[in-house]
Structures are given as C-alpha cells and as structure tokens.
C-alpha cells in the first residue's frame with residue numbers, strides 16, 4: 001500500500017502533478033467525476049469555437065471552396081499525421097476516416113488478400129478472442145461469410161491459448177490491444193513475433209489504447225492497426241476512426257471498399273479504379289467534415305505532453321483507485337478483473353459486483369460516471385488529461401457510501417444503453 005491515505009494527500013499529489021494544467025483544456029460539468037472517458041472522451045474547450053468556425057465560416061461563407069481553402073480534402077491525412085506519434089506510426093501511414101468497424105473490415109480484407117497472394121494462400125482462419133469487442137468479431141464473421149471461400153473465425157477463450165491457435169492454418173491474428181471490459185493489455189511485440197514466426201499477419205484494434213497507453217506499432221512489428229478517436233482521444237461523439245498501414249505494406253494494401261476517395265485521381269472521374277499511391281488508398285468516400293475537424297481539438301492537447309507522462313499518471317490513478325476500493329470497500333463482494341501487473345493493464349479499472357448494474361446507476365445518480373458491461377462488470381476509465389487524484393478519492397468515498405448503506409436498488413432494470 002502506498003503512502004496515500006487521506007484526501008489531503010490526494011490534493012497534494014494533484015498540486016505536484018505535471019499534467020495538472022491540462023484539465024483546464026476540457027469542459028466538464030460541475031459536480032461530476034467523469035470516469036467514462038474510455039467510452040466517450042470529454043470535450044476539449046476549443047471544440048466549440050472550432051465547430052463554429054467550420055459550420056459558420058468554412059461551410060456557411062466559403063461553401064464549396066473550403067474543400068481546398070480550408071483543407072477539408074486533406075483532413076483525413078493531416079489528422080492521421082498528427083495522430084501518428086501517439087501510436088508509433090510514421091508520417092503518411094495513418095488516415096482518420098470512417099468507423100473502427102469499417103476500418104477493421106478494410107484491414108482484415110487487405111491482410112487476407114496479402115496472404116492469398118503469397119505463401120499463406122491456403123491459410124483459412126482469423127484468430128481472435130471470444131472476449132473481444134463484439135463488433136470486431138461481427139465484422140470478421142461478416143467478411144469471412146461473405147467471401148465464402150472457406151475462411152472462418154476461430155475464437156479463443158484465454159490469452160494462453162493464442163500461441164497454439166496461431167497455427168499453420170492461421171492467416172490473421174486479430175486482437176484488441178486493450179480489452180474493453182477487463183482492461184487487459186496484450187504484449188503486442190511478443191504476440192506479433194509469435195504470429196510472424198507462425199506465418200500469420202496481425203491486425204490490432206487500438207480503440208482502448210490510442211491516447212491511453214504508449215503504443216509503438218513499428219517497434220512491435222505490427223502489420224495493420226485501427227482505432228477510435230472518440231474515446232481517449234476526445235474527438236467527439238461518433239468522430240471518425242483511424243487506420244494504420246505501415247510503409248512496407250502500402251504498395252500491396254488493397255481492400256474492397258474502393259470508393260473514389262481511395263482512387264489515385266478522384267477528380268479525373270475516369271472509368272476503372274486505380275488505387276492512390278499512399279495511405280489515401282485506405283479511404284473510401286466523402287468524410288463527415290464537421291465531425292472530422294473536431295478530432296484535431298483532441299489531438300492538440302496531446303502535443304502538450306508525452307505518452308510516457310500520461311502513462312505514469314494513468315498507472316498512479318488506477319493503482320490508487322484499486323488500492324482505495326480494496327482497503328475501504330473490502331467487506332463487499334467486489335472482484336477486481338483488471339490486471340494488477342502494470343504492463344498488462346490499460347487505463348481503466350473494472351470490478352465485478354453481483355448488483356453491478358444497480359450500483360453503477362447509484363454512482364451515476366451521485367455524479368460519479370462510470371459504466372456497466374455484462375456480466376456484472378463496473379468499468380471505470382481513467383483519463384490522465386483531466387482526472388485528478390482527488391477525483392479518485394471522492395469517487396471511492398461515494399462508492400463506499402453506496403455499498404455500506406446498500407443505497408442501490410437491486411431491482412433496477414437494465415436499460416440497453418447506459
């Protein structure tokens with residue numbers, strides 16, 4: 001147990017926190033402790049003025065000229081270059097576009113095709129975890145069923161089973177780097193090495209990694225990656241996602257969503273598709289410019305710090321949360337499902353409770369916003385840019401109070417979306 005034992009200690013830690021000033025860059029409602037930035041990041045203050053500028057001036061005044069004068073056309077690539085350092089990618093390897101689901105489809109299709117054209121042509125399985133975020137599995141199953149060439153998705157039930165599943169039939173190992181429910185973080189470099197040794201390619205989903213934990217795609221020798229901008233990157237609700245294709249795979253990267261934005265000369269309006277040379281080939285069609293533009297407001301904040309500093313505070317926050325929950329709520333049936341080992345932990349802490357849904361509803365009613373995921377999991381996300389140590393203290397104190405007084409209604413209905 002660390003030396004932090006009182007709220008004053010937490011306040012003192014906040015005072016010496018090097019990221020402290022960045023909290024001011026976000027607009028958060030009074031009286032709310034927001035521990036759900038892993039689902040929808042908070043709003044950077046600059047997003048309001050940026051939205052105003054895009055809607056009123058760029059769209060309202062400059063109209064169609066803005067595709068050039070306001071750089072709308074280049075936005076997916078420009079934002080991709082700005083995001084690249086956060087995930088260990090290089091310039092010209094990332095575009096911000098479409099949704100995570102769609103980008104995963106493109107990356108998987110490209111990986112399968114790469115195998116089909118090489119020595120891995122007979123390989124037929126995509127290996128992933130049963131505990132993966134459902135859309136990832138749905139997209140993989142949708143692609144394999146649609147291809148109708150004998151491909152199948154093989155689901156493994158534990159991390160230990162992955163190396164054996166990546167066998168001579170495995171075309172692609174598709175993993176989400178940090179599990180959305182448990183916060184378990186895979187060893188990307190190790191698994192990529194094992195996959196390559198077995199002849200498989202890797203596709204990584206960084207939805208809960210980008211902006212949350214340091215990622216070095218090149219050092220890990222990953223093959224493809226996708227991820228989300230509306231979670232830890234604070235891009236805004238439904239903001240476009242990203243896709244990474246390393247330089248070494250760009251020439252061979254092709255996917256079936258060959259819209260005009262992935263064309264080498266979109267305005268030639270010519271017959272016949274010719275893929276763009278660079279990362280532009282990962283695009284498909286026209287982007288939601290208003291939403292896309294706001295992604296920049298989130299990325300700008302990251303340029304004022306480093307992922308190393310964010311990681312250090314993230315681990316301190318999750319350590320403190322786990323320690324306080326276990327030391328003050330010990331008599332209650334709570335079970336930690338997030339790894340204690342730092343290298344295996346993302347930027348969240350999840351606890352099971354038999355009435356997790358009702359307890360979370362009670363927490364939200366008291367201004368502590370986390371979320372609930374089946375089965376029985378209360379999920380708390382920690383975003384070092386705007387979460388303080390005092391927030392952690394206060395959140396646990398409220399949790400303890402709710403549990404001690406059984407101030408939750410175990411009959412509470414589970415609504416579809418919380």
Ligand SMILES: *Cc1c(COP(=O)(O)O)cnc(C)c1O
Nearest residue numbers: 099100101133135176180205207
């Ligand atoms: C949040 C999340 C998604 C979201 O996909 P969308 O297409 O943006 O809805 C996908 N995969 C994982 C692992 C996620 O955590």
